[in-house]
Amino acid sequence: MHSADPEPDVAPTSHRKIIHIDMDAFYASVEQRDNPDLRGKPVAVGGSAERGVVAAASYEARKFGVRSAMPSVTAKRQCPDLIFVKPRFETYKAISRQIRDIFAEHTAIIEPLSLDEAYLDVTENLQGIPLARDVALRIREKIKAETGLNASAGISYNKFLAKLASDHRKPNNQFVIPPEMGAAFVEALPVGKFHGIGPATSARFNALGIFTGLDIRNQTLAFLQENFGKAGAYYYWISRGVDDRPVRADRIRKSVGAENTFSSDLTEFDAMVAELQPLVDKIWRHCEGTSNRGRTVTLKVKFFDFESITRSRSVAAPVSNRDDLERVAVGLLQAEMPLPKPVRLLGVSLSSLQTAVEAQPQLDLPM
Numbered sequence: 001m002h003s004a005d006p007e008p009d010v011a012p013t014s015h016r017k018i019i020h021i022d023m024d025a026f027y028a029s030v031e032q033r034d035n036p037d038l039r040g041k042p043v044a045v046g047g048s049a050e051r052g053v054v055a056a057a058s059y060e061a062r063k064f065g066v067r068s069a070m071p072s073v074t075a076k077r078q079c080p081d082l083i084f085v086k087p088r089f090e091t092y093k094a095i096s097r098q099i100r101d102i103f104a105e106h107t108a109i110i111e112p113l114s115l116d117e118a119y120l121d122v123t124e125n126l127q128g129i130p131l132a133r134d135v136a137l138r139i140r141e142k143i144k145a146e147t148g149l150n151a152s153a154g155i156s157y158n159k160f161l162a163k164l165a166s167d168h169r170k171p172n173n174q175f176v177i178p179p180e181m182g183a184a185f186v187e188a189l190p191v192g193k194f195h196g197i198g199p200a201t202s203a204r205f206n207a208l209g210i211f212t213g214l215d216i217r218n219q220t221l222a223f224l225q226e227n228f229g230k231a232g233a234y235y236y237w238i239s240r241g242v243d244d245r246p247v248r249a250d251r252i253r254k255s256v257g258a259e260n261t262f263s264s265d266l267t268e269f270d271a272m273v274a275e276l277q278p279l280v281d282k283i284w285r286h287c288e289g290t291s292n293r294g295r296t297v298t299l300k301v302k303f304f305d306f307e308s309i310t311r312s313r314s315v316a317a318p319v320s321n322r323d324d325l326e327r328v329a330v331g332l333l334q335a336e337m338p339l340p341k342p343v344r345l346l347g348v349s350l351s352s353l354q355t356a357v358e359a360q361p362q363l364d365l366p367m
């Protein structure tokens with residue numbers, strides 16, 4: 001803070017660093033990634049030329065005004081060359097998990113909004129990166145490297161502004177709204193662009209002569225509550241760039257695992273031990289990246305006929321290095337030898353995770 005006077009409108013939560021990550025045209029981009037014939041073309045995921053609604057549209061389709069939730073028939077009329085593709089939700093979910101694993105390398109406080117969007121609280125991030133904009137940059141680079149897909153990010157001191165910011169430079173970009181810019185950023189915003197204000201509420205605002213964030217800010221709290229009930233207070237504060245809602249982690253991550261299916265089934269112990277190495281490496285990289293340490297090692301063995309067994313062992317103190325993790329995993333496998341059937345998949349996971357995060361000073365946190 002540079003002002004000498006206490007600033008009553010700035011809540012203590014303005015010290016937070018929140019990132020909103022949003023994948024660009026997610027379903028459509030996945031389809032274009034996996035089918036080169038679709039690249040550079042207007043694509044709608046979901047619906048068909050005759051019926052249904054568009055679930056997602058590629059940027060090429062958006063140029064014609066095609067939007068998600070639009071009836072397919074309308075979309076096809078606006079863009080006659082539109083290609084309809086069936087959604088593959090299992091694929092989208094798998095990518096979503098990949099992306100969340102990347103988030104988890106930086107923070108445990110992750111609030112997913114959908115398969116392709118999440119809020120992250122990186123005020124105290126696991127890699128100790130000072131600027132939230134750099135955390136966002138790393139996440140976006142890694143998402144690109146691991147999935148081939150583009151993400152945009154908004155960085156700010158609350159959820160409301162972070163979400164607005166991620167939209168501001170889309171696609172494949174990011175934008176920071178620092179505390180001193182928050183209120184000004186909201187001023188010019190049409191009320192219909194506020195998160196949580198739909199067309200009906202927007203029309204009610206307009207009927208009251210309120211069109212922008214500044215117009216809302218010029219109203220009293222009592223007036224807004226009278227006209228909009230409980231939401232009135234939310235509008236009052238967000239028009240000042242204040243939003244105290246915490247990022248709510250859906251669950252604390254309790255385990256980390258990796259598995260691999262082999263192109264041909266394995267029968268030899270040595271070959272299986274060799275296949276455990278990249279799995280152990282992957283888990284240990286996660287442990288190092290997040291400062292998470294676990295005590296329970298689980299081995300999963302799936303046979304050629306899809307029957308599977310799991311064997312676990314818990315150690316007294318959290319596993320503190322890669323070789324110990326390998327030793328426990330290999331020991332679990334060795335105890336099962338000889339295995340009764342050829343093996344098509346091996347998996348290793350580490351659970352009973354504990355996080356050792358050092359608290360960082362809360363003062364003057366630049367974004």
Ligand SMILES: [Mg+2]
Nearest residue numbers: 022023025116
């Ligand atoms: Mg998106």
